[in-house]
Structures are given as C-alpha cells and as structure tokens.
Amino acid sequence: MDEDTIDVLTPAPVRALTTDDTIEILGFASACLKEGSDVVLATLVEIRGGAARALGSHMVVAADGRFCGYVSGGCVEAAVAREALLALVKGCDRIVTFGDGSPFFDIVLPCGGSITIAIHLLKDGRPIEEVLRRIDERRPAGLRYCREWQSLQFVEPPERAGWQGGDFLTNYRPRTRVVISGQTVEASAVARLAAASQFDVLVYENGESGRDTVRQVDAYTAILFLHHDLDREESLLRRVLGSPAFYVGALGSTRTHRKRVERLKELGYGNDDIARIKAPIGIFGPTRDAYSLALSVMADVVACRLAIYG
Structure with a gap:
C-alpha cells in the first residue's frame, strides 16, 4: 500500500490541546494510552539553522488524529501529525526532516533552517508515567530514545537534551x-x-x-x-x-x-x-x-x- 493510499485511509489531524508545556503533552499521551488508543511521540532531535523550539520538544499524536504539542512555531505540526499517523499504519518508527534540504519542498520554515523529528510508536507508557510521577514529586527526570531498537526508557536526567551515541536523551524539570x-x-x-x-x-x-x-x-x-x-x-x-x-x-x-x-x-x-x-x-x-x-x-x-x- 503506497503512502497516497494510506493517507486517504488515515484520519485528518486535529489539534486537541493548544499547549507547549511538556508535562501537559506527556499527560495527554498517558491519557490516550489509558483510553486504549495507539499513540505516537514525536521529538525534535536535530536543528540546523534557527528554530522556534528547543531540542527535545514534543508532539503527541493519537490514532484518531488528535494531537498536541509543538516542534516548530506552528508551520509543520499538521505535517508531523500526518507522518505520525503514517507511522502507525506502517507499524514502525521513522525520522523525518522539514525545511532546507527536506523532500517536503512545499513546507518551508520561516527561519530558513531545517529540523529533524523522531517519530516513535509508543508501545509502553511506563517510562512516561515515571516521568510524570517524578515531576509531580518535583524531581527532574529523563527519557532515552533508542533509534535502533525503536524503544523508549526512563533514565536519570541528562544535563541537556541531545544525542548520546545512537540514542536521543531528553530532560524534564519541575515547573518554576x-x-x-x-x-x-x-x-x-x-x-x-x-x-x-x-x-x-x-x-x-x-x-x-x-x-x-x-x-x-x-x-x-x-x-x-x-x-x-x-x-x-x-x-x-x-x-x-x-x-x-x-x-x-x-x-x-x-x-x-x-x-x-x-x-x-x-x-x-x-x-x-x-x-x-x-x-x-x-x-x-x-x-x-x-x-x-x-x-x-x-x-x-x-x-x-x-x-x-x-
């Protein structure tokens, strides 16, 4: 089945929450998983040039097309949600680039650079639940995404979000x-x-x-x-x-x-x-x-x- 056919069969993305608060975004993922929905976690893992969001910024996309979060200033989020829904249909993670040098020539970032998004099928909600629990206790937390194994695990927080070998680490800290x-x-x-x-x-x-x-x-x-x-x-x-x-x-x-x-x-x-x-x-x-x-x-x-x- 080609992507055009898949695109017809997938629901239209619709924003469920207007927020860039990481804990609210992860909370949305947890709620969707508890509802029995398949869920995708999209993470900003590379920035070339300028960008509206920081490394480690998230979007969450549910199988019914609902999504929340931001990985840019709002110019690519619908496209990211579509790619997430395609990943759900195909049953595997994917890495997608938007902006300069991207195959999506019709999507241009106003900053002139490019961003890379890791799209992960969230098979296990326990790492996110642990992050939410730690933040609720006002303790920092971290997640490690392994691209090779397409897995997500809870870790102690790194100093900064970024790649460590073949894994991408994200940190979370309590709100002020x-x-x-x-x-x-x-x-x-x-x-x-x-x-x-x-x-x-x-x-x-x-x-x-x-x-x-x-x-x-x-x-x-x-x-x-x-x-x-x-x-x-x-x-x-x-x-x-x-x-x-x-x-x-x-x-x-x-x-x-x-x-x-x-x-x-x-x-x-x-x-x-x-x-x-x-x-x-x-x-x-x-x-x-x-x-x-x-x-x-x-x-x-x-x-x-x-x-x-x-």
Missing part, C-alpha cells in the same frame, strides 16, 4: 515555583502574573511563616520578598539564604538594600550569602507601578532560570 512574601499591591500583581504564566505560586502575607515556607523551597524555586518594611522580611529572608532556591529577590531601593546588607552582616552572614539577593528586584527599573514591577520581576526570574537550566 514562585514563593512570594508580602502583603502589598506589588505582591498581588506579581502573584497574578506568575499564575497566568502557569507557575506554581505560593503567597505568604506574613513574613514570619518561615518554617512552612522553607519546606516548599527547592532548586526550581524563586523567592520574592515584596515588603516595604525590612523588619517584615528579615526572619524569612534569613531562613532562605541557605536554601537551594535558584533566585532570591527583594523589593526596595539601592539605599534600602544597603541597610538590608548591613543588618545581615551584623547577624553574621557572609558576602556569598548576601550576594544571592537580587535587589533592587527585577530586570529593569526603577518602576513606579505594580504591573510594571510584576513584568520586571517575572522577566528576571525567567531569565535566571533559563541561564541555569536552559
């Missing part, structure tokens, strides 16, 4: 948790923006909630002190300086931060601890309204996470 200490209009604005960005948001209006807060902090946590009174932040700030949080920021002018530094030094904190505090908080400033501050703060948090984890 934002802990906000403050009872101010600025704290409310930052909390709303963080929630809209699908971050895990915890707000503590009382700066004395130290023990409860520290238990929530891990390496994927940003801690934001949005008080107008140094006394309100001091107890909690002292607790989190030794935490694994990737970002600690505090509201206040340069003059206010000098007072903060003096207090911490008097309490015995060293330069390395104090240097963890980003103050004045935010990526640009000064700001004169809560919403501008919220944008500045969240941009700084995202930039810091990307610099550390990619």
Whole structure:
C-alpha cells in the first residue's frame, strides 16, 4: 500500500490541546494510552539553522488524529501529525526532516533552517508515567530514545537534551515555583502574573511563616520578598539564604538594600550569602507601578532560570 493510499485511509489531524508545556503533552499521551488508543511521540532531535523550539520538544499524536504539542512555531505540526499517523499504519518508527534540504519542498520554515523529528510508536507508557510521577514529586527526570531498537526508557536526567551515541536523551524539570512574601499591591500583581504564566505560586502575607515556607523551597524555586518594611522580611529572608532556591529577590531601593546588607552582616552572614539577593528586584527599573514591577520581576526570574537550566 503506497503512502497516497494510506493517507486517504488515515484520519485528518486535529489539534486537541493548544499547549507547549511538556508535562501537559506527556499527560495527554498517558491519557490516550489509558483510553486504549495507539499513540505516537514525536521529538525534535536535530536543528540546523534557527528554530522556534528547543531540542527535545514534543508532539503527541493519537490514532484518531488528535494531537498536541509543538516542534516548530506552528508551520509543520499538521505535517508531523500526518507522518505520525503514517507511522502507525506502517507499524514502525521513522525520522523525518522539514525545511532546507527536506523532500517536503512545499513546507518551508520561516527561519530558513531545517529540523529533524523522531517519530516513535509508543508501545509502553511506563517510562512516561515515571516521568510524570517524578515531576509531580518535583524531581527532574529523563527519557532515552533508542533509534535502533525503536524503544523508549526512563533514565536519570541528562544535563541537556541531545544525542548520546545512537540514542536521543531528553530532560524534564519541575515547573518554576514562585514563593512570594508580602502583603502589598506589588505582591498581588506579581502573584497574578506568575499564575497566568502557569507557575506554581505560593503567597505568604506574613513574613514570619518561615518554617512552612522553607519546606516548599527547592532548586526550581524563586523567592520574592515584596515588603516595604525590612523588619517584615528579615526572619524569612534569613531562613532562605541557605536554601537551594535558584533566585532570591527583594523589593526596595539601592539605599534600602544597603541597610538590608548591613543588618545581615551584623547577624553574621557572609558576602556569598548576601550576594544571592537580587535587589533592587527585577530586570529593569526603577518602576513606579505594580504591573510594571510584576513584568520586571517575572522577566528576571525567567531569565535566571533559563541561564541555569536552559
């Protein structure tokens, strides 16, 4: 049976979810498998030139044509879904290239480069379930795709997604948790923006909630002190300086931060601890309204996470 005939027999691809959140995409795969559907996991495994998505980005395609996820800016996803459905009919994995040098001459990437997608028939859902479980526990996870054996297995997370010999490794990390200490209009604005960005948001209006807060902090946590009174932040700030949080920021002018530094030094904190505090908080400033501050703060948090984890 040729591909034109197969194409007539396969369902038309239709987007089921508009998301590029990896955990939501893997969750869709898990749900489809539990429904009894055959499922394909498509992974961006090579980029030449520019690209809209990072290596390791996923799409998931169900046998009925439903799909979600992105491997580009939206220009090849329907074509990838079609190739995934063809792979299901033929019963084997495939590697497909789009863009410059691709046989799909009618599909052009706006960036001018090309991308390669590994299309894998997901025969065993256990590796994905393990990734979802680890992320739910706020622990990183990884998957190894073996092209030769057309298999997928759970592994400890690599530093970066990419090829390792003949296998492609993908890493997954918990979503950013934002802990906000403050009872101010600025704290409310930052909390709303963080929630809209699908971050895990915890707000503590009382700066004395130290023990409860520290238990929530891990390496994927940003801690934001949005008080107008140094006394309100001091107890909690002292607790989190030794935490694994990737970002600690505090509201206040340069003059206010000098007072903060003096207090911490008097309490015995060293330069390395104090240097963890980003103050004045935010990526640009000064700001004169809560919403501008919220944008500045969240941009700084995202930039810091990307610099550390990619």
